[in-house]
Amino acid sequence: MDKKHPVKLADMKIDERPSFAASICCMDGRIQLPIIAFLKKKYGVDYVDIISEPGPIKYLNGNVNHAVVETIKKRVKISAEKHRAKVIAISGHFDCAGNPVDKRRQLAQIEGSVKLVESWGYGLQIIRLWVDHEWKVRVI
Numbered sequence: 001m002d003k004k005h006p007v008k009l010a011d012m013k014i015d016e017r018p019s020f021a022a023s024i025c026c027m028d029g030r031i032q033l034p035i036i037a038f039l040k041k042k043y044g045v046d047y048v049d050i051i052s053e054p055g056p057i058k059y060l061n062g063n064v065n066h067a068v069v070e071t072i073k074k075r076v077k078i079s080a081e082k083h084r085a086k087v088i089a090i091s092g093h094f095d096c097a098g099n100p101v102d103k104r105r106q107l108a109q110i111e112g113s114v115k116l117v118e119s120w121g122y123g124l125q126i127i128r129l130w131v132d133h134e135w136k137v138r139v140i
């Protein structure tokens, strides 16, 4: 990046722009860096947009809180349309304070969340992640 001549994404040719992924994840600080590192390595992206809430999958599964779901949707839209994110990860994790249910329940919530995000029609690849008790990221 040339600091004297900063360039906005919108002014760059599409094939010269950095690449993005998006992560719908908990706000828990223990999971952010593992998820970012995983997505950068697996998908070769330059940046990861973090769309965090306390246990977002409990809201997305079944579309239960309109205000929370709408703010997540707004951020997915920016990531998809402005950053042209190539993949979106939806995750749950061990010891979630915002969504204190067991892994089996969280995996079901992730499935419901994937269905809802797919229905928004951004055409992004969606992957499911579980961050375990050692803060390792697993594809599920």
Ligand SMILES: [Zn+2]
Pocket: 026, 027, 028, 054, 055, 093, 095, 096, 097, 098, 099
């Ligand atoms: Zn959490």
